Amino acid sequence: MSAKPNDLALRERAVKVIPNGMFGHEATHLLPASFPQFFSKAKGAYIWDVDGNRYLDMMCAYGPNLLGYGDERVDAAATRQLALGDTMTGPGAVLVELSETLVSMVSHADWAMVCKNGTDATTMAMTVARAQTGKRRILVADGAYHGAAPWCTPMPGGIVPEERAFISKYAWNDISSLEAAVAEAGDDLAAIFASPFKHDAFQDQTLPDPAYARLARELCDATGAKLIVDDVRAGFRLVRDCSWELVGVRPDLSSWGKSFANGHPISALLGSDSCRVGAEAIYATGSFWFSAVPMAAAIETLRILRESDYLEHMVALGTKLREGLEPVAARHGFSLRQTGPVQMPQILFDEDPDFRIGFAWAEAMLERGVYVHPWHNMFLNAAMTEADIDLLLEAADGALAHVRKSVAALQPHPLLMLMLGAH
Numbered sequence: 540m541s542a543k544p545n546d547l548a549l550r551e552r553a554v555k556v557i558p559n560g561m562f563g564h565e566a567t568h569l570l571p572a573s574f575p576q577f578f579s580k581a582k583g584a585y586i587w588d589v590d591g592n593r594y595l596d597m598m599c600a601y602g603p604n605l606l607g608y609g610d611e612r613v614d615a616a617a618t619r620q621l622a623l624g625d626t627m628t629g630p631g632a633v634l635v636e637l638s639e640t641l642v643s644m645v646s647h648a649d650w651a652m653v654c655k656n657g658t659d660a661t662t663m664a665m666t667v668a669r670a671q672t673g674k675r676r677i678l679v680a681d682g683a684y685h686g687a688a689p690w691c692t693p694m695p696g697g698i699v700p701e702e703r704a705f706i707s708k709y710a711w712n713d714i715s716s717l718e719a720a721v722a723e724a725g726d727d728l729a730a731i732f733a734s735p736f737k738h739d740a741f742q743d744q745t746l747p748d749p750a751y752a753r754l755a756r757e758l759c760d761a762t763g764a765k766l767i768v769d770d771v772r773a774g775f776r777l778v779r780d781c782s783w784e785l786v787g788v789r790p791d792l793s794s795w796g797k798s799f800a801n802g803h804p805i806s807a808l809l810g811s812d813s814c815r816v817g818a819e820a821i822y823a824t825g826s827f828w829f830s831a832v833p834m835a836a837a838i839e840t841l842r843i844l845r846e847s848d849y850l851e852h853m854v855a856l857g858t859k860l861r862e863g864l865e866p867v868a869a870r871h872g873f874s875l876r877q878t879g880p881v882q883m884p885q886i887l888f889d890e891d892p893d894f895r896i897g898f899a900w901a902e903a904m905l906e907r908g909v910y911v912h913p914w915h916n917m918f919l920n921a922a923m924t925e926a927d928i929d930l931l932l933e934a935a936d937g938a939l940a941h942v943r944k945s946v947a948a949l950q951p952h953p954l955l956m957l958m959l960g961a962h
C-alpha cells in the first residue's frame with residue numbers, strides 16, 4: 540500500500556474540526572484503508588489525490604461528473620455567467636431558460652423548481668404531493684436512498700420516530716408488497732416513491748419489471764396519490780428524459796440532481812400540471828438556490844446531452860467493460876455479478892458475503908491507478924475512452940492475480956461488519 544502522507548496529515552487535522560473527520564456518503568470510513576479521502580484536482584475521467592496519485596475515477600463524484608471533469612464548454616458557460624453575477628437579490632434570466640429546457644426535455648414535466656441538492660428535490664416532492672392531495676402517507680421502497688433528511692436518511696442518529704410517522708415501506712419491484720402497502724395506507728395515501736431501478740448499496744442492481752411500474756401508476760390513479768420517480772442518481776444516464784420513459788410509465792413528480800450541470804451545484808423537482816397547485820402551496824427556498832452560475836452550467840450541459848452521443852458512447856464503453864471484465868475475473872478463478880445498466884455498473888463477487896474479496900480488489904485496483912468501489916454502484920462518464928477501459932481491464936488482471944494469492948488471509952472490514960449488522 541503506497542503511503543499518502545498529505546492525506547494522512549489532512550485526516551489528522553480534520554478529526555479535530557470536523558465530526559468524524561468527514562461525514563456523509565463521500566467519507567472513506569467504509570472503504571479500504573488505503574483509499575485517499577482528499578483530492579487535489581480532477582480532469583476528464585481522472586482524479587488526483589492530495590499526494591499526487593492519479594486515478595481513473597469510476598465513481599464520477601458519485602454521479603455529478605457526466606461529461607468529464609472540467610468540461611470546457613460547460614465551464615466556459617459558467618465563467619461567462621460568473622462575470623455577470625451569481626447569487627444576486629433575485630434570479631437571473633437563466634432560471635426561466637433552464638426551467639423551459641428541463642420541461643422541454645422531460646416528457647411528464649410541465650413545470651420545474653430548482654434547488655441545490657438531491658435531498659431538496661426528494662423532500663420537496665414529498666411535500667408537494669402532500670399539499671396537492673391533502674393526504675399524509677408516503678410509500679418508500681425498503682432500502683432505497685432518497686437523501687439526508689430526517690424522513691429518509693438511512694442512519695437513525697438524532698431522528699425521532701414522529702418524523703417518520705407517515706412513511707411506510709414496500710419491497711421495490713414487488714407487486715404484492717406494493718398492493719399491500721397501498722391497501723394499508725387506505726384513504727391517506729399521498730405518494731409512492733420509486734427509484735428508476737434498484738440501485739441500493741451492498742446489493743445487486745435490478746431493473747424494473749414494467750408490470751410493477753405500471754401498477755404503481757395505476758394505484759396512484761385509483762387512489763389519487765402521486766407517483767414520484769427519484770431520478771437524482773440515474774437521471775440522464777439512462778435516457779434523455781425521465782428514466783421511467785424506458786418502461787412507458789410517466790410519474791407526476793420526478794427529482795433530479797447530481798449530473799445535469801456536470802458537477803455544478805444544482806438540483807430540481809419537475810412536475811406535471813396534476814401537481815401544480817401543490818407546488819404553488821409549499822414553502823421552498825434557499826439562499827443559494829437561485830445562484831445563476833450553476834444554471835448557466837446546466838443549460839450548457841443539457842444542450843450537449845441533446846446534441847451529442849454522450850449516452851451511446853457511455854453505453855458502448857460500459858458494454859466493453861462488462862464483457863471484458865468477466866473473462867479476466869474467470870482467469871483468476873473469480874465469478875462476478877455485474878448488474879444494472881452498463882453505464883452505472885455494480886460489480887460484486889460471488890461467495891463474498893462480507894465483501895472481503897471486493898475490498899481486496901478495490902485496494903489492488905487503487906494501487907494500479909483505478910478508483911473502483913467495493914459495494915456501491917459506479918458511474919461511467921462521456922470523457923472516458925476505449926483506452927481507459929483497456930487500462931481498467933489490464934489493472935483488473937494484475938489486481939485479481941494479486942487477490943487470488945492472498946485470498947485465504949483476507950479479513951472483513953470491521954466497521955463495515957458493524958454497519959451491515961445494523962442494516
Ligand SMILES: Cc1ncc(COP(=O)(O)O)c(C=O)c1O
Pocket residue numbers: 564601655656657658659661684685686687734769770771772773796797
Ligand atoms: C437516488 C438518490 N436520491 C437522492 C439523493 C440525495 O441527493 P443529495 O446527496 O444531492 O442530497 C441521492 C444521493 O446520492 C440519490 O442517489
